Amino acid sequence: MQDRIEREHEVTEHGLGRRDFIKRSAAVGAAAMGLSVYGLGDMPADARSRARWWGSLAQPTGNQEPWDAVRALEKKVGRRFGTIHHRFPWNNDLVNKFTRWGVSTGHKPILGWNGNIGGNNLWKEIAGGGQDRWITQQARSLRGAGWDTFITFHKEPEREGEPADFRAAYDRIHRIFGNVGVRKATWIVTLTAATYNAGQAAQYLPRRYDLLGVDGYNRGGCSSQWKSFNQTFTPARSFARSRGKKLYMVEVGCTEGGTGLKADWIADARATIKKWPEVVGFSYNNERTDCSYLLDSSTSALNSFKRMGADDSFRKRLA
Secondary structure, eight states: OOOOOOBGGGSOOTTOOHHHHHHHOBOOOOOOOOOOOOSOOOOOHHHHHHOOEEEEEEOOOTTOOHHHHHHHHHHHHTSOOSEEEEEEOTTSOSSSHHHHHHHHTTOEEEEEEOOEETTEEOHHHHHTTTTHHHHHHHHHHHHHHTOOEEEEESSSOTTSSOHHHHHHHHHHHHHHHHHHTOOSEEEEEEEEHHHHHTTOOGGGOOSOOSEEEEEEEEOBTTTBOOOOHHHHHHHHHHHHHHHTOOEEEEEEEEOOOSTTHHHHHHHHHHHHHHHOTTEEEEEEEEOBSSSBOOGGGSHHHHHHHHHHHHSGGGOOOOO
């Protein structure tokens, strides 16, 4: 099947809600290109073993293609990301030109696979076997690629349907991928920070998964009051600890709330995560949706993020 992918920059109109943007956003594929490695250097094996995954979703702007957005952000940051976060609609091939490009340039993909077509929730159909052929096709393609990857089915399922239907759909996809022989995938259940904060996370957990995931934003100065990194993510961290699971911060974003505040927020994230052994990965969403979360919204914010990337604690990468 040909790649059926919407460009993210074609759907980022002002006033579009973040959930609607995520449903409609995706990435367009193209032939793989070379990518310079910025300041990675060699890292001792013991440091690699302690490191966390560090990456981003980079929203294209203007006439940028998605891989150009990644390259441009990496150039600003001064290093190559360990991961690229991809958001794909249900009828998009997981192995496509953009994901091939990412893997060929040394990135581990986070495959965010949404369970909707045209706004219609497919959880019941997936759970009932109505999408088995498509799921099997995607599983075989991923097995053939042989990639080491993260998969998170329908991130932020809250308010999209019944939790029981989400769990059943997740379980069926996971089972089919296992039966096909996909062995290098790490499965994440990704919920919003608000769900963990409300104590409602347990109802979304399928039978089998590897990591808990969380999407959390500080929208202070844009659409809500300022929230510290700890306020946003401590409930998710506590829940992961209670379940004996590691935690992946799949979507993180922060607005500018005043001179230097965003830089301080990112610095706090860096320091806090280093004290939280449960956290195995951090991915920042460099995008403008309901608010602006762009990393270069200020020089101080970008420099703070660069310092985070230069820290050996965030330099895990593919062997």
